[in-house]
Amino acid sequence: MPRFAANLSMLYNDVDFLDRFAAAARDGFQAVEYLFPYAFPAAQLAELLQAHGLSQVLFNAPPGNWDGGERGLACIPGREAEFAEGIDQALAYAAVLGSPRVHVMAGLLPAGATRESVHATYVSNLRVAAGKAAAAGVDILIEPINTRDMPGFFLNRQDQAHALVAEIGAPNVKVQMDLYHLQIVEGDVAMKLKQYLPTGRVGHIQIAGVPERHEPDVGELNHAYLFKVIDALGFDGWIGCEYRPARGNTPGATSAGLGWMTAAGQATPT
16 A cells, blocks of 8 residues: 655645644654755754654755755756755754655756756766765655756656666665656656666655646546556555645645545545
8 A cells, every 4th residue: 555645845735834744644644745844943843743653754955045946956067065065954854854865956957058068067966965875874866857847957857867876876866756747748657667666766756636736636647546556566665745735725625635545545534
């Protein structure tokens, strides 16, 4: 049976962030993920995890100036020192939160740059991150993101990501396989799962309905079937629920839309 983690950056937006841990636990989630923890002391977040019996399974390393439009630093020449400092900060949080994974966003291609021209910078930075994370027992994840939601992002395809993992050559660098992005860019999702999950290079899966990024039972993907494929392939990791509730931020919107999770075999408490 799939193991689902609530993405607290997208779900339960009808309550303050620190109240979302309790909300997720009430709905039967046993794990959480989110974009960034850095607005709060790590110890405060750890207390919430413990109080509600939740595991922290993923968060992102610092992305640069997020509010200014930056989406990661890994592929940007000249920002290597800042990138390394961000990895140190992420690993310090991971140690307190008990997170075994940190997602490192690749970044947007700088003006005038090509993927080829920044390739060496990206690989070098990921090797630095992998070395630091290995000493802490943490996996570094890289994620292809679709070109519609994030134009200019360095990493877009599964084959590109898996080739980079092979080139980086560190056993703790793995792919974050987001089926929403995969469907938009490539499609053929079930066959991609069958191709890549057996390699052992997929460290985390995320889901959302396509194209609106609502609940996974809304849209063109048959997630009930895909969950069976994932189970049959023996994937024992977490599946992050990184979607926007179709009911928006109205009170109870996330909880009201969790029928898909009950249907997948994980009943929600009343």
